[in-house]
Amino acid sequence: MDARLKEQFETNGYVVLKQLFNEEEAVLLKAEAKRVLEKNGVDKSGVYVGMAVASPAFKEAAAHPVLANALGQIIGDHVLFLSDKVVFKSASTDFGSPWHQDYPYWHGSHKFSVWIALDNAVPENGCLRIVPGSHHEDVEHADFTGREEGFTNRLRDEDIDPGRIVDLIASRGDAIIFHDLLFHASHPNSSGEERWALISTYKDGTLEDPDYGWAKAAFRVDGPSKQNA
Ligand SMILES: O=C(O)CCC(=O)C(=O)O
Structure with missing residues (x-):
């Protein structure tokens, strides 16, 4: 792992992990995403939350060792996976995401998202755009x-x-980890x-998020290794 990863992340607000998944793995993940959506009767482009709950392939992807290592360097020892989603732009639907930060949606402790290309992404088909720093x-x-487009x-x-x-610009399987305050579109x-x-x-599991219903009572419990230290 690149020792400068944390420094790059702190300076730029993002880091790129080239080929976190190889071409074949990315193609399989896309096919699995399509299978999950079809099974749930989804046939139009948009954003679909809860892939890791719906399919073990996404749970495994969320815990990929190279990704977990990079997140550990950025977040610390207590990386907590929160949720995932696929963003599907079809051949006929051309929406682009407007400039935004994720923090106003998440609130509380800072969250760290990983955008993974399941297709090669270039400006013509809707690649991610960011403002470094x-x-x-x-x-x-x-x-x-109240706006229709979300x-x-x-x-x-x-x-x-x-x-x-x-x-x-990303090849299938490339991953971009970014901070929830980074301007992106x-x-x-x-x-x-x-x-x-x-x-x-993901987030640092030691930080409380009292605004979340599910997390109102959440706090860190040390395991035996910490208690005996
Ligand atoms: O993949 C995209 O089009 C960007 C999605 C995005 O910015 C988001 O969901 O926060």
Whole structure:
């Protein structure tokens, strides 16, 4: 593992893990995502939460040793997997995600998401776009509640400096770990081809999140190795 990973993450708010999954593994994950969605009667593009609950393949993917190692360097010894989702842009649906940070959706302790390309991703089919270092900046989110296309919290376009935007071109199987304050968006998919991505989210399990119903009573319990230390 690259010893500079944590430093890069702290500076830029993201790191890229090239070929976390190889081509064949990424193709299998996409096929499994399609199977899960079909089984649940989903046939249109969008965002679908709960892949690791629906399929052991995604649970295993979320705990990939190389990913777990990288997350451990960034988050610490208590990496907690929270949830995952697939973002599916079909050949006929071309929505791009608007500029936003994830923090206003998650609240509480900081969360760390991993965007994994299940198709090669380029600007024409909706690759991820980010502003390096923006997780250190203080910016107000605009409330877009009630808008049909979702994303109730967004950044204003005028708060994004076009000169600092980086398009993250990714090959199938590449993974991008990013901070929940990083400004990010995605291009619309104008390619006429599908673009699938898997996004898994993690946090430091020692930090409380009292805003979450399920986590109101959550706190860290040390196992025997810590108690005897
Ligand atoms: O894959 C994409 O289009 C971006 C999705 C995204 O930014 C998000 O779900 O926070």
